[in-house]
Amino acid sequence: MIELRELTMSHTIALQRIYSGVSVRYIERQELTFGEAMAVVANAPAHVRAVPRDRWAFGIAVDDDLIGMVRLQCRTERHASISYILREDSWGRGYATQAVAGMLHHAFTATGVTSVGARHHPDNTASARVLQKNKFTYRGTRDGWPVYGIHKPNSSSP
Ligand SMILES: CC(C)(COP(=O)(O)OP(=O)(O)OC[C@H]1O[C@@H](n2cnc3c(N)ncnc32)[C@H](O)[C@@H]1OP(=O)(O)O)[C@@H](O)C(=O)NCCC(=O)NCCS
Numbered sequence: 001m002i003e004l005r006e007l008t009m010s011h012t013i014a015l016q017r018i019y020s021g022v023s024v025r026y027i028e029r030q031e032l033t034f035g036e037a038m039a040v041v042a043n044a045p046a047h048v049r050a051v052p053r054d055r056w057a058f059g060i061a062v063d064d065d066l067i068g069m070v071r072l073q074c075r076t077e078r079h080a081s082i083s084y085i086l087r088e089d090s091w092g093r094g095y096a097t098q099a100v101a102g103m104l105h106h107a108f109t110a111t112g113v114t115s116v117g118a119r120h121h122p123d124n125t126a127s128a129r130v131l132q133k134n135k136f137t138y139r140g141t142r143d144g145w146p147v148y149g150i151h152k153p154n155s156s157s158p
Contacts (some may be wrong), residue, residue: 001062001098002060002061002062002095002098002099002102003060003061003062004058004059004060004061004070004099004102004103004106005058005059005061005066006044006048006058006059007040007041007044007057007058007059008041008044009038009041009042011041011059011066012034012037012038012041013034013037014059014065014066014067015032015037015040015041015059015066015069016032016033016034016036016037017087018032018066018067018068018069018085018086018087019031019032019037019085020032021088022088023085023086023087023088024085026120026121026123026124026127027083027085027121040057044057052112053111054073054074055071055072055073055074056071056072056103056106056111057069057070057071058070058071058099058102058103058106060084060086060095060099062090062095067086067087067089067090067095068084068085068086068087068090068095068096068099069084069085070082070083070084070096070099070100070102070103071083071084071103072103072106072107072111072113072116074111074113075117077112078112078113078114078115079113079114079115079116079117080107080111080113080115080116080117081116081117081118081119082100082103082104082107082116082117082118083118084096084099084100084103084127084130086099091126096126096127096130097130097133097134100130100131100134101134104116104134104150107152108152108153113152114151114152114155115149115150115151115152115155116149116150117139117147117148117149118131118136118147118148118149119142119145119146119147119148120145120146121145122141122144122145122146128146131148134150135150136148136149136150137149137150
């Protein structure tokens with residue numbers, strides 16, 4: 001069972017471990033340096049205080065071990081994109097599926113967001129599965145990357 005947590009400075013080393021090795025293979029960034037990981041956690045309180053808040057970056061914790069990150073970033077007032085990454089040694093246990101479900105619940109109950117989009121590298125079959133298991137609808141490809149969307153339950157589609 002996972003918990004989603006706001007990031008604090010105590011998560012710096014864990015974050016650097018998450019963004020390393022094969023975990024960054026299919027995402028559009030390199031491994032995090034320690035300095036970059038520090039900058040991510042140092043900026044977290046400013047995002048929490050922002051009014052209106054337009055991004056959420058939750059650590060994914062299992063028994064107090066920070067094993068991943070799930071992010072939600074508003075693209076418009078009502079639409080946001082989701083992304084996620086897990087440390088390699090925690091893959092295959094359903095944690096990403098749970099984290100995405102948790103972030104969707106947060107998006108649709110605690111923010112004004114009514115639709116969420118996602119995309120993944122064309123070879124990233126595990127990520128596709130995580131989206132399918134969370135009932136995202138496949139919408140086609142953009143720049144060769146499969147794109148998906150999901151609407152808030154009972155909200156009217158644009
Ligand atoms: C993609 C990622 C988040 C999945 O995390 P995870 O915790 O292992 O995901 P889950 O255990 O919740 O579910 C993974 C699903 O993919 C399936 N899967 C895993 N590897 C697979 C593969 N190579 N081919 C097909 N399916 C695969 C699993 O069987 C599981 O589906 P199932 O429950 O139907 O069996 C993780 O691999 C990761 O962090 N990768 C690096 C970063 C990344 O790619 N992020 C996504 C960017 S879009």
